[in-house]
Amino acid sequence: MIHSPYIRKPASVQSVMLAVLLALLPGVTAYVMQVAAVVVVNLLIATVTALVAEALILTLRKRPIAPALSDLSAVVTAWLVVLCFPPILPWWVTVLGVLIAIVAVKHLYGGLGQNPFNPAMVAYCAMIVAFPSLMSQWPPAGQIDFQTQLDLVLGGARQLDAITGATALDAMRTGLRTSGASVDSVLQQSGTFGAVGGRGWEWLALGYLAGGLFMLARRIITWHMPVAFIATLAVVSGIFWLAEPARFAPPLFHLASGGAMLAAFFIVTDPVSGATTPRGKLIFAAGVAVIAYLIRVFGAFPEGIAFAVLLMNLCVPLIDMKTQPAVFGHRGSRP
Amino acid sequence: MIARLFNFHGGIKPDSHKNASAAPPIAAAPLPPRLTIPLRQSVRSVARCLVAPGQRVLKGERIGAGEGPLGTDVHASTSGTVVGLAPCAMAHASSLDTLAVVIEPDGKDEWIERRAFDHRAVPREAALRYLSACGIVGMGGAGFPTHIKLGNGRGIETLIINGAECEPWITCDDRLMRERAAEILSGAAILHELIGARRTLVGIEDNKPEAIRAMREAAAGFPGLVDIVAIPTRYPAGGEKQLIRVLTGIEIAHGKLGTEFGVQCFNVGTAQAVHRAIHHGEPLVSRVVTLTGNVRRPGNYEVLVGTPVETLLALAAPKPDTDRYLMGGPMMGITISDLSVPIGKTSNCIIAASAALFPPPPPELPCIRCGACARACPADLQPFELYWFSRAKNVGKAQEYHLFDCIECGSCAFVCPSHIPLVDYFRFSKSEIWARERELKASDQARERFEFRNYRQEREKEEKAAKLAAKAAETRAKLSGSATPTDAATGDDPKKALIAAALARARQQVAVEPRNTDTPHAGVPGASPGIASRREQPDLHDSDATS
Ligand code: SF4
Ligand code: SF4
Numbered sequence: 062m063i064h065s066p067y068i069r070k071p072a073s074v075q076s077v078m079l080a081v082l083l084a085l086l087p088g089v090t091a092y093v094m095q096v097a098a099v100v101v102v103n104l105l106i107a108t109v110t111a112l113v114a115e116a117l118i119l120t121l122r123k124r125p126i127a128p129a130l131s132d133l134s135a136v137v138t139a140w141l142v143v144l145c146f147p148p149i150l151p152w153w154v155t156v157l158g159v160l161i162a163i164v165a166v167k168h169l170y171g172g173l174g175q176n177p178f179n180p181a182m183v184a185y186c187a188m189i190v191a192f193p194s195l196m197s198q199w200p201p202a203g204q205i206d207f208q209t210q211l212d213l214v215l216g217g218a219r220q221l222d223a224i225t226g227a228t229a230l231d232a233m234r235t236g237l238r239t240s241g242a243s244v245d246s247v248l249q250q251s252g253t254f255g256a257v258g259g260r261g262w263e264w265l266a267l268g269y270l271a272g273g274l275f276m277l278a279r280r281i282i283t284w285h286m287p288v289a290f291i292a293t294l295a296v297v298s299g300i301f302w303l304a305e306p307a308r309f310a311p312p313l314f315h316l317a318s319g320g321a322m323l324a325a326f327f328i329v330t331d332p333v334s335g336a337t338t339p340r341g342k343l344i345f346a347a348g349v350a351v352i353a354y355l356i357r358v359f360g361a362f363p364e365g366i367a368f369a370v371l372l373m374n375l376c377v378p379l380i381d382m383k384t385q386p387a388v389f390g391h392r393g394s395r396p
Numbered sequence: 397m398i399a400r401l402f403n404f405h406g407g408i409k410p411d412s413h414k415n416a417s418a419a420p421p422i423a424a425a426p427l428p429p430r431l432t433i434p435l436r437q438s439v440r441s442v443a444r445c446l447v448a449p450g451q452r453v454l455k456g457e458r459i460g461a462g463e464g465p466l467g468t469d470v471h472a473s474t475s476g477t478v479v480g481l482a483p484c485a486m487a488h489a490s491s492l493d494t495l496a497v498v499i500e501p502d503g504k505d506e507w508i509e510r511r512a513f514d515h516r517a518v519p520r521e522a523a524l525r526y527l528s529a530c531g532i533v534g535m536g537g538a539g540f541p542t543h544i545k546l547g548n549g550r551g552i553e554t555l556i557i558n559g560a561e562c563e564p565w566i567t568c569d570d571r572l573m574r575e576r577a578a579e580i581l582s583g584a585a586i587l588h589e590l591i592g593a594r595r596t597l598v599g600i601e602d603n604k605p606e607a608i609r610a611m612r613e614a615a616a617g618f619p620g621l622v623d624i625v626a627i628p629t630r631y632p633a634g635g636e637k638q639l640i641r642v643l644t645g646i647e648i649a650h651g652k653l654g655t656e657f658g659v660q661c662f663n664v665g666t667a668q669a670v671h672r673a674i675h676h677g678e679p680l681v682s683r684v685v686t687l688t689g690n691v692r693r694p695g696n697y698e699v700l701v702g703t704p705v706e707t708l709l710a711l712a713a714p715k716p717d718t719d720r721y722l723m724g725g726p727m728m729g730i731t732i733s734d735l736s737v738p739i740g741k742t743s744n745c746i747i748a749a750s751a752a753l754f755p756p757p758p759p760e761l762p763c764i765r766c767g768a769c770a771r772a773c774p775a776d777l778q779p780f781e782l783y784w785f786s787r788a789k790n791v792g793k794a795q796e797y798h799l800f801d802c803i804e805c806g807s808c809a810f811v812c813p814s815h816i817p818l819v820d821y822f823r824f825s826k827s828e829i830w831a832r833e834r835e836l837k838a839s840d841q842a843r844e845r846f847e848f849r850n851y852r853q854e855r856e857k858e859e860k861a862a863k864l865a866a867k868a869a870e871t872r873a874k875l876s877g878s879a880t881p882t883d884a885a886t887g888d889d890p891k892k893a894l895i896a897a898a899l900a901r902a903r904q905q906v907a908v909e910p911r912n913t914d915t916p917h918a919g920v921p922g923a924s925p926g927i928a929s930r931r932e933q934p935d936l937h938d939s940d941a942t943s
Contacts, residue, residue, distance in 0.1 A: 066806030067726040067754040072813040174762035332766045389775040390649025
């Protein structure tokens with residue numbers, strides 16, 4: 062027998078995931094227009110891989126396939142994998158990354174809602190460890206034509222140095238570390254940089270920001286994670302920058318470069334592997350920002366968000382346990 | 397005027413569906429061919445039957461006497477003949493069975509002699525007794541006896557009259573406020589005096605502008621008595637604790653009573669019933685019931701207590717695709733499994749349900765920890781955590797995460813994108829815990845009985861030995877021939893001393909091993925410290941259950 066409540070809001074996992082995909086569109090559009098149109102091909106490859114992998118593994122686990130495929134969560138995972146990978150990767154790296162995310166991270170832990178780690182971030186970390194050079198080939202914005210991009214993705218010959226440049230984060234790192242130049246001179250030297258971050262890539266950051274605001278308005282995410290992430294990244298980078306402006310890049314640079322905006326709205330906000338209580342969310346996102354900054358500036362990898370997220374994923378049970386909100390009537394509050 | 401309204405966390409805004417049934421005025425439901433008036437008043441009290449089959453009764457005549465402090469009297473709701481005593485099902489989530497008095501109405505609807513009661517002319521206690529004798533109970537929720545809620549007449553700052561009616565579809569309080577505002581306020585004035593409140597507030601959700609207007613107009617006739625406060629429409633604003641929070645900012649934890657915080661809350665229907673009892677001498681024998689849902693003629697009816705639901709349905713003309721009926725609202729109501737159940741003093745609404753109107757929930761998906769449920773929960777719980785623990789049958793942990801603070805309002809399940817029937821899980825866990833506690837209690841009692849028997853046998857043995865020894869001493873004394881006049885007294889003394897010593901020993905034993913508390917814990921896997929502490933505080937536990 063069905064028990065109360067007898068009415069439900071017309072909400073579903075599918076509609077939530079659809080909203081996330083919609084929210085990614087401004088960023089994807091900026092990607093296509095400004096950086097590399099081939100990302101659309103990658104998204105397609107990843108989507109198909111994710112759906113096939115999900116269907117296969119559900120068959121193996123003897124679970125119904127239709128509801129799981131139609132909930133679109135696998136598609137969201139696939140898209141996030143693509144958007145944090147370089148766009149000119151050979152197709153099989155994308156496939157591998159998606160397989161890791163869907164099979165190893167999501168289903169080996171029990172399927173939707175069970176994975177303690179962020180699938181896209183595990184895929185990124187695994188791939189950057191396995192294929193460090195491939196995973197560092199970022200095309201300079203708008204300088205490679207679509208045909209070349211497509212060839213690269215579909216397995217054409219790779220003349221690496223000729224076509225790939227460094228990301229803004231990379232260029233900044235190398236500039237500061239190896240040549241000992243100041244932030245200003247690095248920024249002026251190279252064509253990699255735009256107004257605040259990587260040339261062209263800045264637009265992606267704006268696109269993700271727009272999508273994030275859309276999700277906030279639709280209440281798909283709460284403000285806690287993005288605000289805590291952005292504010293912490295700004296404050297931490299701001300402190301270093303104020304202390305030594307020649308050696309440390311300004312906050313705006315950090316916010317507009319790399320995956321900061323994608324992370325702020327789409328990665329740290331992953332509900333399954335993140336903290337859930339309001340205070341827990343603040344702590345989680347702030348933790349990711351601090352660790353990511355430290356890895357960016359002092360670590361061995363140019364972009365540290367993925368590792369930061371996984372580290373914080375480990376802390377989630379503890380964070381949630383320690384930040385349980387006070388229950389109605391137990392606050393001891395009297396007006 | 398009150399300075400500001402407070403907010404409660406969470407809540408939802410389901411479609412209200414109130415307009416259709418709120419439009420027509422309250423009409424009297426026709427006399428049913430039979431009335432089934434349950435003697436059970438609440439989970440905890442059953443009235444003693446005062447009538448025999450064949451007896452003629454008048455409307456308002458006492459047919460059941462309330463037993464115990466929580467008891468209230470039961471009355472015939474129309475004149476007629478008692479045709480029998482029969483077990484009847486009750487529309488209650490626990491589907492308790494009870495004995496009911498079956499009355500065949502004579503069609504005259506003839507009242508007993510009604511006399512107004514001057515509550516000012518008698519001591520307060522007498523007035524409370526009178527309300528209990530009129531069968532006045534809370535008509536908005538659990539049917540808690542009003543005379544108990546009125547407390548000792550001290551320490552209540554704020555009296556709240558609940559006209560929020562936050563559940564979708566239900567409009568009985570709305571109509572009552574529109575049509576009988578003066579009676580409600582007159583009842584509120586009586587409650588105000590009896591409880592000794594400093595101020596009285598009436599909370600009404602702002603989606604009932606007519607009711608608010610009618611109440612404000614009527615309030616002009618009671619200068620300085622009440623504030624009619626429009627509160628934002630958000631389910632469950634009409635939950636007693638939520639309404640208290642909205643109007644006063646006070647949060648009353650689970651297991652606590654409003655009186656401890658200087659605030660008490662009564663439903664508008666209850667206030668009106670108090671007015672009818674005091675000023676017209678009428679016991680509570682009818683109430684307004686909303687008939688709505690998948691029907692052609694939604695509306696509100698004045699229904700006699702004891703009217704079987706099935707005899708009411710025709711009034712609303714249910715549509716052919718109606719597949720079941722709900723009692724109460726769609727958020728917290730129950731499915732009526734047997735349509736012969738009678739309308740009780742708390743039955744506020746009957747909803748005809750169809751698959752189109754209340755579609756079965758889509759298949760349950762795994763929890764994605766999106767937190768929507770936590771954002772909707774008015775008790776500030778983390779429903780998904782409770783869900784994980786309940787699913788894992790880890791009820792101890794669920795209790796630690798405040799399972800018992802869940803008011804089962806259904807907001808979490810309403811918003812869950814994975815369509816998880818969260819409240820079902822919580823109800824299940826709660827019943828598991830109750831079952832365990834009952835087991836513990838039973839084993840405690842068994843052990844106590846056993847220990848007492850041992851102790852008694854010991855004592856008897858020792859007393860026997862003492863008697864023997866005393867006798868022997870006596871005989872020895874007699875034989876030696878040195879008996880004195882005080883012989884009888886001394887002969888008694890050693891006996892008493894020995895008994896006292898034996899008792900003291902036994903007491904000491906009991907003190908050293910008060911209860912063998914370890915055994916039941918080992919026997920019940922997963923018994924949490926929460927359960928243990930509840931066991932040791934039976935009083936606390938009692939107040940939990942009554943709230
Ligand atoms: S709303 Fe449903 S899916 Fe979301 S966290 Fe709560 S239980 Fe899980
Ligand atoms: S049913 Fe319980 S857990 Fe769910 S929203 Fe209501 S109080 Fe919170």
